[in-house]
Amino acid sequence: MNIFPQNFPAELLNNWIILMLSAAVICFVVSEITCNYSQVDKLWSLMPIAYGWMSFASAPSPRMVIMALLITIWGLRLSYNFYRKGGYSIIPWKGEEDYRWKYLREQPALKGRLRFGIFNLLFISLYQNFLILLFSTPLFLAAANPSADLFMYDYIAALLMLGFIITETIADNQLFRFYREKQKGAGEAGIFTESVRKGFMTEGLWKYSRHPNFASEQAIWISFYLFGVSASGEWLNFSIAGPLLLVLLFIGSSMLTENISSSKYPDYETYKRSVPKFFPKIFR
Numbered sequence: 316m317n318i319f320p321q322n323f324p325a326e327l328l329n330n331w332i333i334l335m336l337s338a339a340v341i342c343f344v345v346s347e348i349t350c351n352y353s354q355v356d357k358l359w360s361l362m363p364i365a366y367g368w369m370s371f372a373s374a375p376s377p378r379m380v381i382m383a384l385l386i387t388i389w390g391l392r393l394s395y396n397f398y399r400k401g402g403y404s405i406i407p408w409k410g411e412e413d414y415r416w417k418y419l420r421e422q423p424a425l426k427g428r429l430r431f432g433i434f435n436l437l438f439i440s441l442y443q444n445f446l447i448l449l450f451s452t453p454l455f456l457a458a459a460n461p462s463a464d465l466f467m468y469d470y471i472a473a474l475l476m477l478g479f480i481i482t483e484t485i486a487d488n489q490l491f492r493f494y495r496e497k498q499k500g501a502g503e504a505g506i507f508t509e510s511v512r513k514g515f516m517t518e519g520l521w522k523y524s525r526h527p528n529f530a531s532e533q534a535i536w537i538s539f540y541l542f543g544v545s546a547s548g549e550w551l552n553f554s555i556a557g558p559l560l561l562v563l564l565f566i567g568s569s570m571l572t573e574n575i576s577s578s579k580y581p582d583y584e585t586y587k588r589s590v591p592k593f594f595p596k597i598f599r
Contacts, residue, residue, distance in 0.1 A: 322459040327373045331366060335448045338362060343440035345408045352416040352435060355443045356402060360393035362444070366451040374458035377465055382457060382542050385476050389535060392480065396487045415571055446564065450536045450557030453543030460546045472541035479538060482520075483531035489519035490528065514580045523595035525573070525586070529565050530593040536561055569593075 342354040367383035397403060401411035416439075425431045489507075493516050496505035510516045520527035536558045543554040569592060576583045 324370075324373055324455060324458040327370060327458055328455065330369060330373075331448055334365060334369075335362075335444050339441045339444040342444065343436050346435055346440065347432060349408045351408060351410070351412045352420075352439055353402065353410065353412045354408065355439055356397065356413055357407075357410065358444070359447065360390040360397065362447045363451045364390040366448070366454060370454040370458050374461040376457065376461040376463070378457045378463065378469055378542065378546060379454070379461065381465075381469065381473055382454060382539070385473060385480075385539075386451075389476070389480055392484060396491070399491065415568070415575070418571070418575055443564075446557070446560055449554075450539070450561050452554040452557055453539055453546070456543040456546040456552065456554060463546055466545045468541050468545035472538050472545065475538035475541070476535055479531045479534040483528055483535065486520045486528040486531060489521070490516055493518075513582050513586075515576055515583060515586070517586055517590075521590070523590070525590050525592050526565075526569050529569055533558070533562050533565055533593070565593075 338355075338358055342358065346352045346354045363386045364383075367386040371379045371383045394403075404410040419425055419434075420431050425434050492505075493507045493510055496507050497511050497514075499505070500511075505511065507516070507518050510518050510521070524530055540554060540558050543552055544550055573583070573587065577587075
């Protein structure tokens with residue numbers, strides 16, 4: 316396996332790094348001033364779009380058009396979902412903060428402005444922005460081979476990405492509907508009455524997976540990796556680091572989410588034992 320392709324677009328990489336580091340610095344400074352640590356969350360769905368069209372401008376090709384368009388569809392949909400949950404505000408640095416950051420701030424190992432500030436710098440602001448760059452790197456392989464023809468793997472990757480974007484959309488819509496019904500109270504009629512009674516989502520896609528939205532997000536970027544396979548002709552190439560690290564991030568994030576849910580809802584442990592974490596069991 317060659318670490319970098321022969322025609323590796325070094326100038327494009329430099330531009331990506333400048334953008335990534337600028338975003339990381341802005342996220343760190345703004346979050347430290349405002350104590351709202353969801354600044355990277357605001358950019359999670361936007362940075363890959365920027366990387367996609369920067370890559371297209373650097374090395375336009377049919378493959379690059381497909382990749383950039385798919386990233387844009389993914390990003391705009393995810394941005395809308397973040398917006399309707401209150402994540403964006405007219406004042407850019409405001410908006411709802413992810414409840415998990417508040418939970419982590421109260422943990423003994425991270426308690427205190429200095430310790431959490433270091434965590435914010437290294438993990439929240441820097442590492443997460445770097446991870447976004449990493450799982451976007453199949454674009455580099457497409458940029459290194461702009462004249463390469465489209466192959467079967469390109470069409471498979473595109474269909475898989477679209478399928479998982481649709482699945483993630485369904486999951487997010489169901490979860491959003493559940494939270495709205497939960498705000499109204501258990502006495503109100505709704506389609507997720509049983510989930511509202513328990514306090515956490517167990518219906519819809521959540522009957523088959525405890526985190527269908529997380530599973531779809533991971534699958535989207537694993538599918539995106541196939542574009543790099545098609546462009547490079549190598550099943551194993553450097554862009555594999557992005558989806559692998561993304562999977563590890565979601566494993567850790569889901570563990571944190573479930574620890575919080577288990578502490579709040581008595582039935583959650585029973586639910587964990589009966590429903591797979593990410594991907595449904597084909598045979599029960």
